[in-house]
Amino acid sequence: METHEALYQQGVARMEQLRHLKPRHGETLQDKMLQNGISRRDFMKWTASVTAMLALPLPFSTLVAEAAELANRVPLIWLHMAECTGCSESLIRTDTPNLDSLIFDHVSLEYHETLMAASGWQAEENLEHALETYKGNYLLAVEGAVPTANNGAYLTVGCKGHTGLHIVKQAAAGAAAIISVGTCAAFGGIQAASPNPTGAKGVYEVVDKPVINLGGCPPSEKNIVGTLMYFIMFGKLPALDMFNRPKWAYGARVHDNCERRGRFDAGEFVEEFGDQGAKEGYCLYKVGCKGPYTYNNCPTERFNHHTSWPVLAGHGCMGCSEPNFWDDMADFEKPLGRQLLHGLDATTDTIGTVILGATAVGIGAHAVASVFAKSEEE
Amino acid sequence: MSKRVVIDPITRIEGHLRVEVEVDENNVIQKAWSSSTLWRGIEVILKGRTPMDVGLIVQRICGVCTYSHYRCGTEAVENALGVKIPLNAKYLRSLMQTSLYMHDHIVHFYHLHGLDWVDVVSALSADPALAAQVALKYTDKPISAGEGDLRAVQERVKGLVETGKLGPFANAYWGNGTYKFTPEQNLIALSHYLKALEVQRVAAEMLAIFGGKSPHPQSIVVGGVTSVRDMLSPARLQEWKQKHAIVNDFIIRAYKADIVMAAEAFGTEPSVLGGVNVKNFLATEDFLLGDGQYMFNQGVIMNGDLAGVSDLNPDWIKEDVTHAWYKADGPQHPFDGTTIPDYTGFVERDTVYGKLPTVDGDGKYSWVKSPRYQGEPVEVGPLACLLVSYARGNQVVVDAVNGLLSATGLPIEALFTTLGRTAARMLQTVIVAEEGLKTFDALLTNLQSDESTYTKPEIDPNKEYVGHSMIEAPRGMLSHWIRIKGGKVENYQAVVPTTWNAGPVDAAGNMGPYEASLIGLKLEDPTKPLEVIRIIHSFDPCMACAVHVMDFKGTNLGEFKIDPNGF
Numbered sequence: 021m022e023t024h025e026a027l028y029q030q031g032v033a034r035m036e037q038l039r040h041l042k043p044r045h046g047e048t049l050q051d052k053m054l055q056n057g058i059s060r061r062d063f064m065k066w067t068a069s070v071t072a073m074l075a076l077p078l079p080f081s082t083l084v085a086e087a088a089e090l091a092n093r094v095p096l097i098w099l100h101m102a103e104c105t106g107c108s109e110s111l112i113r114t115d116t117p118n119l120d121s122l123i124f125d126h127v128s129l130e131y132h133e134t135l136m137a138a139s140g141w142q143a144e145e146n147l148e149h150a151l152e153t154y155k156g157n158y159l160l161a162v163e164g165a166v167p168t169a170n171n172g173a174y175l176t177v178g179c180k181g182h183t184g185l186h187i188v189k190q191a192a193a194g195a196a197a198i199i200s201v202g203t204c205a206a207f208g209g210i211q212a213a214s215p216n217p218t219g220a221k222g223v224y225e226v227v228d229k230p231v232i233n234l235g236g237c238p239p240s241e242k243n244i245v246g247t248l249m250y251f252i253m254f255g256k257l258p259a260l261d262m263f264n265r266p267k268w269a270y271g272a273r274v275h276d277n278c279e280r281r282g283r284f285d286a287g288e289f290v291e292e293f294g295d296q297g298a299k300e301g302y303c304l305y306k307v308g309c310k311g312p313y314t315y316n317n318c319p320t321e322r323f324n325h326h327t328s329w330p331v332l333a334g335h336g337c338m339g340c341s342e343p344n345f346w347d348d349m350a351d352f353e354k355p356l357g358r359q360l361l362h363g364l365d366a367t368t369d370t371i372g373t374v375i376l377g378a379t380a381v382g383i384g385a386h387a388v389a390s391v392f393a394k395s396e397e398e
Numbered sequence: 399m400s401k402r403v404v405i406d407p408i409t410r411i412e413g414h415l416r417v418e419v420e421v422d423e424n425n426v427i428q429k430a431w432s433s434s435t436l437w438r439g440i441e442v443i444l445k446g447r448t449p450m451d452v453g454l455i456v457q458r459i460c461g462v463c464t465y466s467h468y469r470c471g472t473e474a475v476e477n478a479l480g481v482k483i484p485l486n487a488k489y490l491r492s493l494m495q496t497s498l499y500m501h502d503h504i505v506h507f508y509h510l511h512g513l514d515w516v517d518v519v520s521a522l523s524a525d526p527a528l529a530a531q532v533a534l535k536y537t538d539k540p541i542s543a544g545e546g547d548l549r550a551v552q553e554r555v556k557g558l559v560e561t562g563k564l565g566p567f568a569n570a571y572w573g574n575g576t577y578k579f580t581p582e583q584n585l586i587a588l589s590h591y592l593k594a595l596e597v598q599r600v601a602a603e604m605l606a607i608f609g610g611k612s613p614h615p616q617s618i619v620v621g622g623v624t625s626v627r628d629m630l631s632p633a634r635l636q637e638w639k640q641k642h643a644i645v646n647d648f649i650i651r652a653y654k655a656d657i658v659m660a661a662e663a664f665g666t667e668p669s670v671l672g673g674v675n676v677k678n679f680l681a682t683e684d685f686l687l688g689d690g691q692y693m694f695n696q697g698v699i700m701n702g703d704l705a706g707v708s709d710l711n712p713d714w715i716k717e718d719v720t721h722a723w724y725k726a727d728g729p730q731h732p733f734d735g736t737t738i739p740d741y742t743g744f745v746e747r748d749t750v751y752g753k754l755p756t757v758d759g760d761g762k763y764s765w766v767k768s769p770r771y772q773g774e775p776v777e778v779g780p781l782a783c784l785l786v787s788y789a790r791g792n793q794v795v796v797d798a799v800n801g802l803l804s805a806t807g808l809p810i811e812a813l814f815t816t817l818g819r820t821a822a823r824m825l826q827t828v829i830v831a832e833e834g835l836k837t838f839d840a841l842l843t844n845l846q847s848d849e850s851t852y853t854k855p856e857i858d859p860n861k862e863y864v865g866h867s868m869i870e871a872p873r874g875m876l877s878h879w880i881r882i883k884g885g886k887v888e889n890y891q892a893v894v895p896t897t898w899n900a901g902p903v904d905a906a907g908n909m910g911p912y913e914a915s916l917i918g919l920k921l922e923d924p925t926k927p928l929e930v931i932r933i934i935h936s937f938d939p940c941m942a943c944a945v946h947v948m949d950f951k952g953t954n955l956g957e958f959k960i961d962p963n964g965f
Contacts, residue, residue, distance in 0.1 A: 102438050104942045105412045106461020109613040112505070112595070113602050129565045133409045137513045137570035139931050140405035141751050146569050167437075173741060176435045177414055179404045181744050181755035184436075210440060210458040217439035237614060238461065293624050294484075294852030301627055323611035327603045333610030333617040334624030338454060346455070351448050353619060 024077055027254065031083045034255040038087075038094070074246055074258075075268040087253040094252050095158040097150055098132040098201075099191060101184045102175055102211050102220055103164025107202040108134045110238040113324055114245055127248065130158065144178045151194055159251060160195035162188060162223045165204040165211050169219030185226060192227035197251050199232045200224065201244055203340060206233035207263075213346035224264065232257055233264040235316065235341030242321050243269045261315065263343060274311035274337050277319040280304065290334075298334055308353040309336025316341040399423060402749040403924045404756060406435070408934055410510040412462040413941025415900070417934060418757050419916055421924050430909070430916040431757045432900045432934075433764040434941050437723075437739065444890045449475045449857065449882050450620050456878065456892065457614055460942050462505075464613035465498045465605065466871035467878070467892070474878040475620045478865025479857060484850040487622035489841040490608050490629060492686045493638070494615065495869075496834035500645050501601035501612070502872040503780075503827040506938050507653060508594035511820065512587065514932035515660055517577040518567050521584035522556050524548070529582035536655035541648060542593040543586050551589040571928040576670075578663040586659070590652045597648045604641045607634060622852035629841075630849065639838065646831045657824040661806040664817055668920070669929040673816035673936065675914035676775045677702035679782035680898070682710060682877075684870035685830065688840030693833045694795070694870055697786040698771065702814065707789035712866065712877070715893060718768040721761070721902035729770060729905070732879040732891040733864065750924050759903075766941075768901030768910055769893050777911040778874025778898045779937060781813065781822040794833060798825050816915070819936045859885035871895055873938050896940045912937060 067084040074080075100108075112135075129135070130150035131143075138146055150158060164184075167174035172185030192198055200206040200223045211220040224231040234243055247266055250258045258266040275281065283289070284303040291297060291306060303309070311319075314337050322329045330337055338352045339345040349356060400423075406416035414436040420429040440459055444452060453472035460467060469491055476483060526548040533543035542551075558564060571577075579587065602612040608625045609615025617625040628634040664670050678700050685693035697707045716729035725738040742762045744755035757763035768775070776782075787795035802825055803810060812818050857863075863882040868875060874895030881889035901910040909917075915933050922929070 100414070102436055104458055104461035106458070106464060106613040109461050109464065112509075113599050113612070132566060133407055134412070135509065136409050136566045136568075137518070138568060139409045140407065140927065141925070142569045143407055143409050170741075173743070174437045175414065177407050179406050179751060179754050210443065210455065211438040213443045215442065217442045218437060220438075237458065292852070292854060293619055294622060294626055294850060298624070298626050299630060299849070324603045324606035325599065327606040328610050328628070330610040330616040333608070333615075333628060334626055335610060335616045335619070338616065350451060352454060353450050
């Protein structure tokens with residue numbers, strides 16, 4: 021892992037490189053912001069918050085600012101596979117009004133089926149044009165899993181009737197970086213749940229290049245935009261965990277930053293939805309919370325402009341940013357107990373495993389304690 | 399000499415849709431085929447799982463109407479188990495649905511459908527000062543349509559166009575003769591397209607207040623809702639109401655005004671004055687207002703006969719797979735259906751773009767089945783919902799519809815058009831937003847004496863349960879059907895709005911609403927079929943919803959090989 025100084029230098033070099041690319045249009049970000057009533061001060065505040073979100077020291081905020089201004093040179097191709105469009109819906113909710121829509125404006129969005137004006141033959145032309153013109157330089161985002169059974173015949177896109185599998189492979193070949201947006205593209209998601217009738221797979225399983233996996237059903241808008249920003253700034257993938265998820269977003273357990281953690285430590289549990297404990301905000305472990313097994317920044321960043329997240333709304337975490345969670349964590353409203361999962365990161369996070377072990381013991385102790393507390397009340 | 403036009407992907411929709419049409423020498427459409435090109439098998443995956451997980455799983459059918467399947471699936475389980483949920487839970491579910499509609503319909507009109515009506519390039523030649531005056535014709539309080547706002551929007555878009563790199567606006571149908579707005583009107587609508595990006599975020603926050611997040615909220619469980627703390631917080635309740643006010647303001651001052659403007663500009667454009675060729679409509683009652691009253695009524699209208707509106711009978715719903723990529727002996731009711739994949743691929747033929755793989759109209763050509771009501775194709779959606787409530791004499795709906803007709807000077811027949819379908823969606827948004835406040839007030843009243851949000855469900859593993867739920871989703875009537883055995887899901891079937899609308903021809907040769915809507919349409923340029931895309935978008939397609947399957951007889955899907963060389 022490089023030092024921050026080395027990373028900073030890499031960022032500076034990357035900005036220099038971007039400056040030599042042809043801009044998508046002449047107008048600067050600053051002009052656009054002024055037109056939209058956003059001051060330089062608002063912008064700097066935003067860059068500071070993005071810097072913090074990416075777990076970088078504050079001096080990096082100048083790089084974030086520069087990257088935002090140069091982002092219009094980076095072509096983005098966004099493909100839809102076997103999906104529900106929830107990840108695109110998450111993208112359009114990006115959380116700093118006006119400014120993020122400018123960022124969206126500034127990345128050169130070459131292909132995105134939900135948002136583009138062209139349709140049919142003309143849409144396909146746009147894709148072909150972008151793949152050719154920006155070969156080796158475009159960012160590829162994929163939403164949805166890739167059906168592979170029967171040579172991918174369960175999904176075809178475009179007048180030429182190519183399978184999704186064919187299109188992903190073709191687009192991956194010329195991509196500067198590939199981002200799987202959401203659990204479906206990352207790990208197969210819902211259609212890959214048992215018995216996986218279409219042979220749905222994550223993108224990384226069908227291409228021979230590194231893929232950044234943004235787990236989440238859907239991932240928050242911040243995790244999508246933040247990852248794009250990282251690539252634009254440094255021209256490389258961010259530090260990743262064992263499932264290739266960026267550590268800045270997926271580095272901590274939901275349980276560790278949970279607002280109800282104090283209730284867990286005090287042995288105060290919701291026993292049934294709607295009970296007194298639910299009204300008091302007790303821990304949701306016994307009604308199925310998968311926070312102890314899930315790595316994501318939901319408790320700190322929340323969703324929809326920090327409006328809420330499932331635990332605040334009284335429902336446990338369902339583990340949606342983890343591989344195979346539809347099968348491994350099923351029966352979502354029951355506690356998982358001390359079940360062995362797909363292997364939490366033992367190589368980089370032995371401490372985490374130790375803590376998890378301690379937690380399971382702790383959960384048992386708390387459960388016993390709360391039974392006593394209950395009988396005393398009675 | 400007829401020519402084949404292939405449109406794939408239909409963009410600005412949810413999911414994957416292919417439409418093909420055949421035009422005669424005058425470029426008038428003679429035949430049309432609607433084909434869904436993705437199959438995900440979600441209902442197969444449900445089999446054998448706990449019914450308590452059904453809502454969370456079926457929610458992933460669609461991330462756009464994200465909440466609809468969650469609620470409908472959960473309520474199908476509640477119906478099967480006989481669970482009666484507390485009134486507060488009903489109100490909260492209704493308020494979440496109100497939030498969803500306010501979000502979904504705005505995004506559909508501006509970001510998915512909008513560019514079929516608005517010529518972005520034309521807006522560049524508008525006079526912003528004149529446009530500000532024009533905006534005042536359609537409402538006395540325009541939003542984001544002052545001279546300064548409009549000039550800023552114009553300069554912003556101009557900057558993009560001058561580079562010759564249009565990004566998401568590239569290679570579209572700008573300049574097509576069926577774009578009817580003046581440059582000034584285009585500029586007003588373009589300004590609202592950008593403003594709506596901002597407003598839709600607020601609408602999504604409304605859903606997140608009681609839902610935890612949007613898309614894919616996570617606060618409904620079999621037996622009630624979990625967001626009890628949000629419900630009991632006066633600040634949280636007012637946060638919802640405040641955001642409601644912001645979004646509602648946009649609905650009235652922009653969305654409604656823009657539809658009135660469109661009715662004026664497109665009122666004589668032939669390509670949007672047809673498009674309702676299946677004149678059967680179906681809707682269910684939904685949106686609990688309080689005191690057991692619902693905002694919209696249930697019913698069925700056949701052959702456009704509003705006076706003959708009848709009660710919806712769920713027993714009369716059957717699905718036909720004659721031209722869908724499944725095998726079956728005949729039309730089947732959702733409880734008894736089999737769904738066995740039978741993919742036959744495409745057939746190569748000449749098209750206006752040269753030789754291409756195309757659908758085999760004589761054989762099977764879509765992953766969408768064809769639901770029928772008493773054997774007849776039926777349109778569902780906002781237009782159907784309003785027509786049914788109108789026919790029932792629902793005063794709120796009658797006043798809203800008559801109000802719009804008098805504001806635009808159009809006769810009632812104007813509703814039975816593409817323009818009418820798009821206008822109906824706006825009217826439904828207005829009604830849902832305004833009437834939704836009655837639900838909010840009913841919740842406040844009930845909270846004074848009742849804080850319950852949950853009834854614990856019981857499942858007896860030795861019993862077999864059957865249940866269904868019908869709700870009015872943003873795209874129309876949605877029904878989920880479940881059979882539970884041994885405490886697990888035994889069968890599952892979803893009959894969804896886009897299946898009703900987008901299904902292929904049935905055994906009797908009847909086209910579904912999508913295909914029928916295109917017959918007789920004249921295209922300006924068959925290689926750039928904007929008119930087709932506009933009509934299809936007016937239905938608000940949601941293909942991931944439409945494509946579903948449940949293997950009721952336990953057949954091993956692995957036995958059915960698909961020929962990869964079929965295209």
